[in-house]
Amino acid sequence: MRVESYNTLAEAARAMGPDAVFMAGGTLVMRDVNAGTSAGRVVRSADPALTEIRATGDGFSLGSGVTMARVLAHRDLAFLAPVARAVGGPQVRNMATIGGNIFAHHPYGDFAVALLALGARVVLAGQGGAKPLDDLLRERGRSGGTSPIVASIEVPRPRDPRAFGFVKVSRIKPKGVSVMSIAVNLPRDGGRMRGARVAFGAMGPAPLRASAVERVLEGQSLDAATIARAAQLASDGLDPPTDALASAWYRREVAGTHLRRLLEKMERG
């Protein structure tokens, strides 16, 4: 195993290849390094751009190396605080980065679930423009090839903070991994939901959108009948795994209940 450190992200991106993994906070990659199961080359970069937080027209541009602790400490990112707090314990939150979370394997990656629901876009190192996080998460599952490095994440600010909801379901409090996590973003226009986005974590190989639920919510008001229909379709199109925490069957069975509780809490405001 070789460790390569580069001053700039552009150099790091050029150094990536099918035999390389990019290490951000290290909370996942170092486990493999310690176990002797990591990729042949570990690529690092201390580029200061990685930890930048900038306000943009409609939201924020967050460097992929921003840690959960920094999200928690940033007043303008209060809408993301409940999500960052759901990750690990204090030490992990001081290390784990929002960019790394996008590549976290099951059952980790709760922050990416929220980013997916918020409609975040990712800027890849050495490539121009931003692309939907949806695309990167879909491509992530495919094996082989060279993994890209996320330089920054563009997160739209929810117009109404009450439109965004998040829950992490875990058995151990306050620090336990996900049975599942759910993030919903329900912008409303005259009481009707427009552009509803619902995402699940630990319910597939990567965070997934619940398209059936989104279709049920679209154009409706958030009332008891709509919530009931959404809950019924909660696990439609998802592909939950069986692990030490829960079986795929259990995850499917309880997904609707947890979604219903989250939506009811948001309905109450």
Place this chain on the structure above:
Amino acid sequence: MAKKPVTFMLNGSERAAFAEEGLNLLEFLRRAVGDLSPKYGCGQGTCGACTVIIDGETHLSCLTMAEAVQGRKVETASGLANGKVHPLQEAFMEHFAAQCGYCTPGMLMSAKVLLDHNPSPSRAEVIEAISGNLCRCTGYEPIIDAILATANTRRLA
């Protein structure tokens, strides 16, 4: 395997040693630097026994690459006592907060950072602060009491 020189501050003194490529900070501190206070529990960031303070924040040394502390300030439990034991260590003794003692160095680091930032924590804040440190003797109550007692004593002092 290539070795990289790492120069850093350990408990206020400059130290330099060679780290094998990919070596984690925990093994580096224990084997190359000779500080045996951070403990190896799980090697995967679950238990918190290896917790150290880097630039004022708690980090898991088993998940930190040794070369990443180049030029940075590292604090471990062995640096707490300064002529006499640290008030937290005193309180851990008084409250019987160590059973087997393996989690204690990590607990002390998490407790120190908590009290440095929040001199009067609530019980809930103490629980949150040590939520990344497992005690497999399950002696959490005396640990929580010891941390709260340290805060109280400091307030009275």
